[in-house]
Amino acid sequence: MEQFCQDKTFKIAIVGGGPCGIYCALNILKKFSEINFENYHLVVFDKSQFLRTILPTGGTRCNITNSINDIKEFASNYPRGEKFLYSLFSRHFNSDSLEFFKSIGIETYTQDDGRIFPISNSAKDVKDKLLNAIKQFKNVKFIHKEIKSKDDLIDFDRIIISAGSRGSENLIKSFNQPYKPFKKALCALKIDNFNYPKGVSIKSLDGDFIFTDDGISGPLAFKISSINVDRHFPYDVSIRLFNVDDLYILVEKNPRKSIGNLVSKLIPKSLANCIVDDFDRKSAEVSKEKMKSYSILNLKIISNSNFGEIVNSGGVDLKSIDKNCKSKITDYLWFCGEILDIDGFCGGFNLQNCWSSAYVVANDVVYSIIN
Ligand SMILES: Cc1cc2nc3c(=O)[nH]c(=O)nc-3n(C[C@H](O)[C@H](O)[C@H](O)COP(=O)(O)OP(=O)(O)OC[C@H]3O[C@@H](n4cnc5c(N)ncnc54)[C@H](O)[C@@H]3O)c2cc1C
Incomplete structure (x- = not known):
């Protein structure tokens, strides 16, 4: 020294x-x-x-x-x-x-x-x-x-x-x-045409999030806001809610059950109600393409929310x-x-x-x- x-x-x-x-x-x-x-x-x-x-x-x-x-x-x-x-x-x-x-x-x-x-x-x-x-x-x-x-x-x-x-x-x-x-x-996000169950938490394949009064918050929302920090609003994001193969298996085993009820086994029923347009239809009658569309949540992000600003x-x-x-x-x-x-x-x-x-x-x- x-x-x-x-x-x-x-x-x-x-x-x-x-x-x-x-x-x-x-x-x-x-x-x-x-x-x-x-x-x-x-x-x-x-x-x-x-x-x-x-x-x-x-x-x-x-x-x-x-x-x-x-x-x-x-x-x-x-x-x-x-x-x-x-x-x-x-x-x-x-x-x-x-x-x-x-x-x-x-x-x-x-x-x-x-x-x-x-x-x-x-x-x-x-x-x-x-x-x-x-x-x-x-x-x-x-x-x-x-x-x-x-x-x-x-x-x-x-x-x-x-x-x-x-x-x-x-x-x-x-x-x-x-x-x-x-x-x-890292902040919560506002969604265009918000029509989701407020306060409901979702464990998606991409991460966890919660529906707020006008959008989403929680770790996945923060991640989306972080990755897209330099993008202009509005922008679109797709969240993989569940593995569609799991739904195919459920349908194969329960062809007479309604598609809405089967989707509700993979995500909260209140969310399934919002995204499954033919909720009561027999699952065997629903196309694989349609089922796939239920496994993905497409959102238009319109702005940051003041809630949950972290970094x-x-x-x-x-x-x-x-x-x-x-x-x-x-x-x-x-x-x-x-x-x-x-x-x-x-x-x-x-x-x-x-x-x-x-x-x-x-x-x-x-x-x-x-x-
Ligand atoms: C709600 C919330 C939860 C979080 N949770 C986590 C977590 O669990 N884990 C994690 O890893 N990160 C978390 N973070 C992020 C983490 O808190 C920050 O990254 C971290 O505090 C940054 O530390 P820093 O010391 O660099 O700055 P700061 O924590 O911002 O501290 C800066 C300090 O400088 C002072 N200061 C500023 N300007 C001046 C000035 N001109 N003169 C004198 N003093 C000044 C401020 O008063 C402040 O005390 C969270 C953040 C928030 C807001």
């Missing part, structure tokens, strides 16, 4: 005390403490309550990450940022984050669908444990303040921006950092930062978390982007000081 610059006290700013900013702060503090380096002050700024944004995650249970253990397969769950994440994940992946959480008293469990949650099933518990862990260190300060532009940070030697995707454009712009406009990427696409252009998320435009400036042009599907992927990018940034910031 090279000589530390012993005379100087480095001032490090983290703008944004959400999951990413706090994880980054903890990793910086931990690394400096491991090498007994004390010539620094770390200040975390937040315009609101620290870690407020973790509270609603996972329906307040906090879906901390996902159990997929192959980096490429994991990264395929990000419509934007997939390739950039290979490098971040190769340095800090889900197992590393889980080890970190364990070290601060957060034990986890994995659901059948691969989503990982704290055993407490409580996002508040995750928040409390992260904040308690950070309180063990003395070189850190929390300041409630909105950082409006780079001019508010002139006293700092190292700057980390983890301000998320809500209202951080002006801050990014003040550094002349190229970025893509933020757009809702935004857009953010700091990945071409304008290096593999350590360091700006190529401004010296000693890093970005991490949702402010980056990276967004994933539901399933713990967005928080994993926070953990991995925060870790890599923490490492690079420490390295830039001790080398």
Whole structure:
């Protein structure tokens, strides 16, 4: 290891005390403490309550990450940022984050669908444990303040921006950092001619969703909104409700039963009522082509809905930062978390982007000081 610059006290700013900013702060503090380096002050700024944004995650249970253990397969769950994440994940992946959480008293469990949650099933518990862990260190300060532009940070030697995707454009712009406009990427969708059973949940072959008052919500709706974020409304989507072969088998075994009743064995009856136009017809009399049409739900999406907004696409252009998320435009400036042009599907992927990018940034910031 090279000589530390012993005379100087480095001032490090983290703008944004959400999951990413706090994880980054903890990793910086931990690394400096491991090498007994004390010539620094770390200040975390937040315009609101620290870690407020973790509270609603996972329906307040906090879906901390996902159990997929192959980096490429994991990264395929990000419509934007997939390739950039290979490098971040190769340095800090889900197992590393889980080890970190364990070290601060957060034990986890994995659901059948691969989503990982704290055993407490409580996002508040995750928040409390992260904040308690950070309180063990003395070189850190929390300041409630909105950082409006780079001019508010002139006293700092190292700057980390983890301000998320809500209202951080002006801050990014003040550094002349190229970025893509933020757009809702995971949100509920409104449907043209809505005529479906409100509140009914569907387990389709493409994913789960629920009919809202005027459209669809839930993981599949979020996925559709994410994949189509750059398309103009209206656009058409087809959802595979069930495997039509299962209906053929039911019909073969029950030729006298009504087609509507047989379809109702594969999807909720209230939905079958909406899509099967000849509900009471004997199933043996219905053509295979017609049966196939019942297995697919065609929807015209007319707009996003305000309900269920979870993640935004857009953010700091990945071409304008290096593999350590360091700006190529401004010296000693890093970005991490949702402010980056990276967004994933539901399933713990967005928080994993926070953990991995925060870790890599923490490492690079420490390295830039001790080398
Ligand atoms: C309802 C909901 C549920 C979700 N559930 C999950 C889930 O279960 N699993 C998952 O992986 N992801 C989930 N997400 C997504 C996940 O919460 C985000 O990706 C994550 O919070 C991003 O973290 P961040 O720290 O980068 O940004 P943020 O969480 O947005 O935090 C940014 C922080 O910066 C502060 N800030 C912003 N601008 C300034 C400024 N100029 N000056 C000072 N402070 C500033 C804000 O007050 C905020 O505290 C969910 C999101 C929502 C909305």
